[in-house]
Every structure is written in C-alpha cells, then in structure tokens.
Amino acid sequence: MSKQGDFEAVRKDIAALLKQPGYDDGSAGPVFVRLAWHSAGTYDAETDTGGSNGAGMRYEAEGGDPANAGLQHARAFLESVKEKHPWITYADLWTLAGVVAIKEMGGPTIPWKGGRTDYVDDSKLPPRGRLPDAAQGADHIRWIFSRMGFNDQEIVALSGAHNLGRCHSDRSGFEGAWVNSPTRFSNQYFRLLLSLQWRKKILKNGIVQFMNYDEDTETELMMLPTDISLTTDPSFKKYVELYAKDKDRFFEDFSKVFDKLMELGIVRDASGAVTNADNVKGGYHS
Ligand code: HIF
Known part of the structure; x- marks a missing residue:
C-alpha cells in the first residue's frame, strides 16, 4: 500500500x-x-x-x-x-x-x-x-458542450480524442475505429476527417454511421454523425483545419481543454x- x-x-x-x-x-x-x-x-x-x-x-x-x-x-x-x-x-x-x-x-x-x-x-x-447522442449533429454537440462551458474551438480540440479507441456494436451500436492506430494519440483524426471520402452506411442494426475503405491497410475506418458535423459546420470546420495541419497546436489546446x-x-x-x-x-x- x-x-x-x-x-x-x-x-x-x-x-x-x-x-x-x-x-x-x-x-x-x-x-x-x-x-x-x-x-x-x-x-x-x-x-x-x-x-x-x-x-x-x-x-x-x-x-x-x-x-x-x-x-x-x-x-x-x-x-x-x-x-x-x-x-x-x-x-x-x-x-x-x-x-x-x-x-x-x-x-x-x-x-x-x-x-x-x-x-x-x-x-x-x-x-x-x-x-451527447452520436446520431445527432452540430447543434446538438454545441448545446451539450456549451452546457458544460465549452466554446466551438474547445469542442473541436476535445473531439481529437476520437483518435483513440473504437465503437462497439454491443455498447453504443456503432462499429469500428476512427483511425488505423487507435492506441496512438495524434492529430490523425482531423486529417482523415478532411482527406477521406466518408460515405453514409446503414448498419445491420439500423444505425447510421460514415465509412471509408483504406486500400493500403485494407481496413474500414468510421466516423460518427457527430464527427462528420465538425466538417459541415463552418465554425467547427476552421478548427478541424487548424488542428489537421498543426499537431503542436492541437496538443497544446487539447491539454488545456x-x-x-x-x-x-x-x-x-x-x-x-x-x-x-x-x-x-x-x-x-x-
Ligand atoms: Fe466519444 N464516443 N463521444 N468522446 N469516445 C465513443 C467512444 C469513445 C461521442 C460518442 C462516442 C468524446 C465525445 C463524444 C472517447 C472519448 C471522447 C463511442 C463508442 C461513441 C458512440 C462507444 C462504444 O461503442 O464503445 C459523442 C457523440 C461525443 C460528442 C462529440 C470526447 C471528445 C472526443 C469528449 C472524448 O474525449 C473515446 C476514447 C472512445 C473510445 C472508447 C473505447 O472503448 O475504445
């Protein structure tokens, strides 16, 4: 002890x-x-x-x-x-x-x-x-996180944590990982949000998520509807762009938030x- x-x-x-x-x-x-x-x-x-x-x-x-x-x-x-x-x-x-x-x-x-x-x-x-409910969009996450006292930039910085781990069909109903190295913290999540083609997919359980097939690694990566909303909402998107190109800035802001x-x-x-x-x-x- x-x-x-x-x-x-x-x-x-x-x-x-x-x-x-x-x-x-x-x-x-x-x-x-x-x-x-x-x-x-x-x-x-x-x-x-x-x-x-x-x-x-x-x-x-x-x-x-x-x-x-x-x-x-x-x-x-x-x-x-x-x-x-x-x-x-x-x-x-x-x-x-x-x-x-x-x-x-x-x-x-x-x-x-x-x-x-x-x-x-x-x-x-x-x-x-x-x-938060991952099936929803930008208005929902802005509402949920502003209730805790976070602004748009802080919401996007936090979201980089989805670089880690995966979704499980027996937990949330969603399935798969956001990046290829889900146990390595980086700004990859932001880069993939912007660089890959995300297609809507309806899973067998009826849940809707976004998918991309990576030919190099032969893996399927995923994004939640809330993740995709960070690229469709202009105020969120500018921070996704910032963190995709500046890893040090992401680490600094993520630590604070x-x-x-x-x-x-x-x-x-x-x-x-x-x-x-x-x-x-x-x-x-x-
Ligand atoms: Fe997550 N998140 N999160 N999340 N999350 C899941 C998994 C992880 C949202 C939904 C989900 C944040 C915000 C939000 C992590 C960390 C953070 C899953 C999958 C869902 C559905 C659960 C499962 O099936 O096991 C939503 C809607 C959020 C609001 C945008 C935070 C910023 C990204 C605050 C955050 O830090 C981590 C890590 C995981 C992976 C867990 C695992 O078991 O691998």
Whole structure:
C-alpha cells in the first residue's frame, strides 16, 4: 500500500495496466479516456450539478445508463489499482486514469490535481440524458458542450480524442475505429476527417454511421454523425483545419481543454485544495 496522496505511485500502476493483450486493440487506454470523460461530462454549469466529483457510475442509475455501456470494463480494470491504493477516491482514480492513458499513448501532458470525493449514496447523481447522442449533429454537440462551458474551438480540440479507441456494436451500436492506430494519440483524426471520402452506411442494426475503405491497410475506418458535423459546420470546420495541419497546436489546446473537462464541478482554493467537497458528503480529504 502506498502513502496517502502518493499519486506518483498510482500513476505508475495505471501505466502498467494499460497493456491488455486480449482486450480490443491490446490497450485499456482508450476505454480509460472514455471513462474519465463520462465521469465529468455530466456537468451542468447553470445548476452546478454533475461533473467529476462523486464517481456516480458506481451506482446503477448512472453506471447502468446505456450512454455508459462498456465502461464497466474500464472500472473493472482499475479495481486492482484501487485495492493497492485504497486511499484514492474513485473520482480521482478515473480522471487520473484518463490523463495517464493519454500521456502513455503518446499524447500531451495534462495537468491533473487530486482531491475529488466519492458520493456515499446515489441521492445526488446527475439525471441521465446529459451525455451527447452520436446520431445527432452540430447543434446538438454545441448545446451539450456549451452546457458544460465549452466554446466551438474547445469542442473541436476535445473531439481529437476520437483518435483513440473504437465503437462497439454491443455498447453504443456503432462499429469500428476512427483511425488505423487507435492506441496512438495524434492529430490523425482531423486529417482523415478532411482527406477521406466518408460515405453514409446503414448498419445491420439500423444505425447510421460514415465509412471509408483504406486500400493500403485494407481496413474500414468510421466516423460518427457527430464527427462528420465538425466538417459541415463552418465554425467547427476552421478548427478541424487548424488542428489537421498543426499537431503542436492541437496538443497544446487539447491539454488545456481536457484539464478543463476533468475539473468540471470542482472548486479549488489558491493552494489547489478542493473546497466544495461538502457537496458530496464524506469521501477523501487530503
Ligand atoms: Fe466519444 N464516443 N463521444 N468522446 N469516445 C465513443 C467512444 C469513445 C461521442 C460518442 C462516442 C468524446 C465525445 C463524444 C472517447 C472519448 C471522447 C463511442 C463508442 C461513441 C458512440 C462507444 C462504444 O461503442 O464503445 C459523442 C457523440 C461525443 C460528442 C462529440 C470526447 C471528445 C472526443 C469528449 C472524448 O474525449 C473515446 C476514447 C472512445 C473510445 C472508447 C473505447 O472503448 O475504445
């Protein structure tokens, strides 16, 4: 067992857990990133509810939300880290796992601070329906992310995370990966959005997504309707173009915006200590 607050020790154990030969593309990294984002993306700025405090996915009302299907795998992988470092809250562990995974997969360093608390019961869970619906378009994602306090540029920068991982027909109903190296963080997603021909395809389950066949690698890549909307909306498109040609700028902006996402609902004092932990009753206090 590590000393309370030794986040370095936790980071090392998360990094050691990423390689999972029998799972998806051989890495738990992408599903950790999705867990981190879904743990925070319930934030509603107007009512100051939801966000990365609480780790509400431990409860059925949030964990069993169809929008969170598949994230039980990420939570199960991370259980061994929680057992080894029982002092860490789940809310800190899940956000830290996303940040460590991005770095280990070749992405930018993302500032991260601990101090989140876990709900002690399910009385304060955010309502379902706050996470985005991939079947929709630009207006929908602008509405969902502006509710969390993000502008157009930040929405596009965040979207680069779809460079990682894949869709699963038994989770979201969509199928396939966005890029050929889905465990390597880069700006490839933006380049492919602009350079390939994306054709609408109706899957056997009736779900509509966009597909491209790559002759070099003989693989089929995919885009969600929401991904394609980043190229059809002129305000979004100019940032897709920016990040497609400037990888350093993408890494820099992504680091800031992913940090902002992980901090949703968290209030800190000048020393970085979380001051709104009372919202969630109990939990870990550093
Ligand atoms: Fe995703 N996202 N996301 N997403 N997402 C999926 C998978 C991942 C949206 C829909 C989906 C973000 C925004 C949005 C990751 C990270 C981020 C899947 C597939 C869907 C449907 C789930 C499955 O079937 O397993 C929508 C509509 C979003 C609003 C635009 C974030 C910016 C891109 C915030 C973000 O960081 C990651 C990583 C995955 C891959 C998970 C995996 O298991 O491989």
